Amino acid sequence: MSISADERRTRILEALESRGSVRVAELAEALGIPAVTVRRDIAVLAEAGLVRRSHGSVSTVAERQDGPAQGASGRGPSVGLLVPAVGQYFDEVIAGARAAAARAGAQLMLGISSYDASADRVQVEQLLKSGADGLLLAPNWTPADQPGGQDWVEDLPVPAVLVERRPAPGSAAQELDSVASDHRHGVLLALRHLVGLGHGAVALVARRDTWTAHEIRRGYTDGCALLGLPAEPVIDIVNPVADTEAVAADLAEACARGVRAVLVHNDQDAIQLLPLLRARGVQVPEQLAVVSYDDVFAALGAPSLTAVAPPKHAVGAEAVALLLRRLAAAGSTPVHHVLLLPKLTVRESCGATAGSRTAV
Structure with a gap:
């Protein structure tokens, strides 16, 4: 397999x-x-x-360097970073955190939980045993989780910052600093662009297995209500390999009944859909305008894909800055919940004819 x-x-x-x-x-x-x-x-x-x-x-890669901030070892502070996976989305978050840590003379250590909630705490314990003075956490949470599922962070012995996660109201996680992309704003950017092109309905193709996917779904519902668009039934991607043909068929059917625009999460799925749509007689962008979410591979599509780009590198860098500030302040500063806004890059898949431009 x-x-x-x-x-x-x-x-x-x-x-x-x-x-x-x-x-x-x-x-x-x-x-x-x-x-x-x-x-x-x-x-x-x-x-x-x-x-x-x-x-x-x-x-x-040996990351430790001497620097102005001092950790428990007498050298630069040691920062543990927990992510659910490496590759695609979190590569840029890691790169941003790594660059910021290096500039501050800090050591960055990586823990990977592979989208398994039970592995989160195991990886955190390993990072702590390895000497982490503070933690950057992207645990396997979704916005639908009950607040109590986040309360284990209350027992952490070192300062921690949530990365690409927003704490549930009433949970212990609300007492942690957090840095995240505002995915709901990113979806609104895509919908506004498509409405500006004259589209009166926009379909959504989305996964449901990650934090980002849940935020995009919520952003779609909120954005359609704000812009007066009908909220189309979401076309689900449960298995990215097995479901692509069925998703293409559903999109072709939606196009036949008058839906001429779609937002797809994520780039990989959008690129895979393009030839399958053509095989069903649906040309992009002539008959269907496509916007993808993530902007990791979107420029490589045929045609190149208009895409929403979360500020992944900046999220990693800002998370390190928040954690180092928290370590230096010893708890004397207010808790910060920071949302960074995505950008929309317009390319050929929505009907752009010359070059590309970026809209904030």
Whole structure:
């Protein structure tokens, strides 16, 4: 059975954590993954600053530097970062956090929970055992979770900042600093753009397995109400591999009954849908305007995709800044809940004819 790119890269990082340095060929054999695939994954991880490549080998990146802020070890503070996966979305968050930590002379340590809620606390405990002076947390929460499911953060022995997560009202997590993309605003940007092009109805194709997916769904409902658009039934993506044909069929049907615009979460799903829509006689953008959400691969679509880009790099950098400020202040500053606004980049898939432009 094939595994996703995120899962492969997680396994590579886990293998390097135990070995430190290994030849690429040996790593491919140990993981049972073709060497050419491992090399591509390593290139992505190296671009994000998570590994170092050298003459057929790959190794972990030593992040610790001396700096002005002092942690428990007497050197720069040690920052633990928990993410649900590596690859695509969180690569940029990690890169932003890594750059900000390096500028501050801090050490960044990574924990990966692989979208498994039970793994969150295990990974946090490991980061604490490794000497983390503070934590950046992107736990496996969704906006639909009960507040009590977030209360375990109350027992953390070090300061923590939520990353791309917003605390539930009434939960212990509300006492933590947080930095997140305002995905609901991002959806509103897409809907406003499509309304401005004359569309009176916009479909939504979305996953439901992540925090971002839930926020996009909520943003769609709120945005349609605000703009006076009919809220179309959401076309669900449960299995990104198996559901694509069915999603394309549902979109073609919606187009036949007059819906000529769609927002798709995320880029990968939107790009996969393009040839399937063409096979059903639906041309993009002539018969269907498409906006994707994430803007990781959107520019590589055929046609290139208009896309909403959450400020992922800035989220990682701001989270580090908040945590270091909290460590220095020893709890004497107010709690900050920071929302950063996405941007919309207009490309060919909505009917743009020349170049691209960015709208805030």
